[in-house]
Amino acid sequence: xxxxxxxxxxxxxxxxxxxxxxxxxxxxxxxxxxxxxxxxxxxxxxxxxxxxxxxxxxxxxxxxxxxxxxxxxxxxxxxxxxxxxxxxxxxxxxxxxxxxxxxxxxxxxxxxxxxxxxxxxxxxxxxxxxxxxxxxxxxxxxxxxxxxxxxxxxxxxxxxxxxxxxxxxxxxxxxxxxxxxxxxxxxxxxxxxxxxxxxxxxxxxxxxxxxxxxxxxxxxx
Amino acid sequence: xxxxxxxxxxxxxxxxxxxxxxxxxxxxxxxxxxxxxxxxxxxxxxxxxxxxxxxxxxxxxxxxxxxxxxxxxxxxxxxxxxxxxxxxxxxxxxxxxxxxxxxxxxxxxxxxxxxxxxxxxxxxxxxxxxxxxxxxxxxxxxxxxxxxxxxxxxxxxxxxxxxxxxxxxxxxxxxxxxxxxxxxxxxxxxxxxxxxxxxxxxxxxxxxxxxxxxxxxxxxx
DNA sequence: AATATTTTTTAGGACTACCTAAATTATATG
DNA sequence: CATATAATTTAGGTAGTCCTAAAAAATATT
Numbered sequence: 271x272x273x274x275x276x277x278x279x280x281x282x283x284x285x286x287x288x289x290x291x292x293x294x295x296x297x298x299x300x301x302x303x304x305x306x307x308x309x310x311x312x313x314x315x316x317x318x319x320x321x322x323x324x325x326x327x328x329x330x331x332x333x334x335x336x337x338x339x340x341x342x343x344x345x346x347x348x349x350x351x352x353x354x355x356x357x358x359x360x361x362x363x364x365x366x367x368x369x370x371x372x373x374x375x376x377x378x379x380x381x382x383x384x385x386x387x388x389x390x391x392x393x394x395x396x397x398x399x400x401x402x403x404x405x406x407x408x409x410x411x412x413x414x415x416x417x418x419x420x421x422x423x424x425x426x427x428x429x430x431x432x433x434x435x436x437x438x439x440x441x442x443x444x445x446x447x448x449x450x451x452x453x454x455x456x457x458x459x460x461x462x463x464x465x466x467x468x469x470x471x472x473x474x475x476x477x478x479x480x481x482x483x484x485x486x487x488x489x490x491x
Numbered sequence: 492x493x494x495x496x497x498x499x500x501x502x503x504x505x506x507x508x509x510x511x512x513x514x515x516x517x518x519x520x521x522x523x524x525x526x527x528x529x530x531x532x533x534x535x536x537x538x539x540x541x542x543x544x545x546x547x548x549x550x551x552x553x554x555x556x557x558x559x560x561x562x563x564x565x566x567x568x569x570x571x572x573x574x575x576x577x578x579x580x581x582x583x584x585x586x587x588x589x590x591x592x593x594x595x596x597x598x599x600x601x602x603x604x605x606x607x608x609x610x611x612x613x614x615x616x617x618x619x620x621x622x623x624x625x626x627x628x629x630x631x632x633x634x635x636x637x638x639x640x641x642x643x644x645x646x647x648x649x650x651x652x653x654x655x656x657x658x659x660x661x662x663x664x665x666x667x668x669x670x671x672x673x674x675x676x677x678x679x680x681x682x683x684x685x686x687x688x689x690x691x692x693x694x695x696x697x698x699x700x701x702x703x704x705x706x707x708x709x710x711x712x
Numbered sequence: 713a714a715t716a717t718t719t720t721t722t723a724g725g726a727c728t729a730c731c732t733a734a735a736t737t738a739t740a741t742g
Numbered sequence: 743c744a745t746a747t748a749a750t751t752t753a754g755g756t757a758g759t760c761c762t763a764a765a766a767a768a769t770a771t772t
Contacts, residue, residue: 279729300750313730315751320728332737332750363609376601382594388584500759521720534760536721541758553720553767 274344276326278379281348282307283317284326285378287337288345297334346410347386352378353399353406354389360400361393367400368442401442402433402452402487418490420456421467421483428457429488436485445486448476456488495565497547499600502569503528504538505547506599508558509566518555567631568607573599574620574627575610581621582614588621589663622663623654623673623708639711641677642688642704649678650709657706666707669697677709 276284286306290298303318304311322329326341337345355377359370387408390396397413398404406412417432431454434441445451449472457470465480478486497505507527511519524539525532543550547562558566576598580591608629611617618634619625627633638653652675655662666672670693678691686701699707 277728301748309729310731311750312732312752316729359606363606363613365605365609369605373601373603373606376603377598380594380597382597384586384590385580385584385594388586392584498758522718530759531761532720533722533762537759 274340275381276344279317280321280324280326281344281379283314283321284337284341284345285348285352287327287335288342288349291336297330297336299334303335343410346406346412348378350406350408350410351380351386353403354386354393354396356399356401357393357396357405358389361396366442366446367437368439368446370400371437371439398433398452400452401437402431415489417487419484420458420478420486420488421465421480423458423488425458425460428455428491430455430491431486432489433487434485435487441482441485444482450486455491495561496602497565500538501542501545501547502565502600504535504542505558505562505566506569506573508548508556509563509570512557518551518557520555524556564631567627567633569599571627571629571631572601572607574624575607575614575617577620577622578614578617578626579610582617587663587667588658589660589667591621592658592660619654619673621673622658623652636710638708640705641679641699641707641709642686642701644679644709646679646681649676649712651676651712652707653710654708655706656708662703662706665703671707676712 283303286303287298290302290306294302300311300314300318304314307314309317318327318329318335321327321341322335325338326344327335327337329335352374355374356370359365359373360367365373390405390408396405402417404412404414415432418429419435420429420431423429431450431452433452434445450456454471459468459470459475461467462477465483467478467480467483469476469478504524507524508519511523511527515523521532521535521539525535528535530538539548539550539556542548542562543556546559547565548556548558550556573595576595577591580586580594581588586594611626611629617626623638625633625635636653639650640656641650641652644650652671652673654673655666671677675692680689680691680696682688683698686704688699688701688704690697690699
């Protein structure tokens, strides 16, 4: 049941692979993983063999990797913890949403089912973390909402911001400075040749670059 | 200032040595440390050399070890975190005081000064943890209170329970079952030949063994 | 004080997770 | 489709932390 204990490093690999599986079709490559966990590809080759041995993923030489059921479940547990802790840091300790990632990266590796369950209750069983990402329940189920990337929204549509794709500090602080938060209403006025978009945010006209528009998750009203 | 980062293992050694220094006069022996951190003495010899190299302690071959100022300050930081997290677990997540030690042992190694400071504020800057142990402030200062061990209290004196010496689960559950908590008033009625004590607890007569009496910290009213 | 016992250290490995450099396989290009 | 390039793996090594067994030092006993 809850008896599988992975090392901190193993958990980071599993989490990285989980995230990569949602970005690419097919198996996840050695190089992609090495980018994500910031080690050399040769270290990844070592590690995926260890993880394959533990039935957390399927590894085929030169072909890449994908998580097994067991691996996905392990990933969900780490992600659940990460997102609950981020919520705690923002909701209870008043951190800004751009300050919590590194701390949550540490907290996500604390092993205690009781702790996670109680934390979840303490926070009021939140469905989404401060970046708008859904928090898996204790069984690892993820409610997916039909969010879209802002850059895919056609002209004249009105949407609300529900999350961010990459939650790097720079990007989050950029949004803060412009008063764009989760829940902010955005109307798409038009798109420019360079992919930038003209918007109406908080009733004021505002333009964002392609990069920003591609990093914002929104939902039709 | 806060730039010193120790590994989890190093922090555990420093913490263990700190605790042992408060129990024995003079330098702390290799064997005592190996008992405390649950490794073999030869591993301790390895590790104290590493810690001496980092100026956290003074090591003299065959003579034992004592913390430097730097080492004590590192120990206080870990202890501060441990006790704040224990307080969090009991006060906010409603854990029992006998359930929190192992989780706090993990949480105490999270590195973030901002987190500790905010947690401290969130908890209302508590002075004592759920076991009655004082929580060092951000500068590592420890307010010591003149607590005594129950077994040293003479007949007819009335005291209140302020803490426990060893906070093992068995002992804490024993106290819970008898409704002895921090704040409980205890009157010493008499002592027996075997070191056991006759008490008045919650207005009811109650006897404790020498072992229990030696593990309870009390303070004159 | 000599010897027995206990404590501590040394020597030599083991294991995890990393690295570099070289070899191999897969993919892309002409 | 042959070759150049890129991706991946293998081989061999390092650092941190642990271990066992043997040697050395300290302490206790007679």
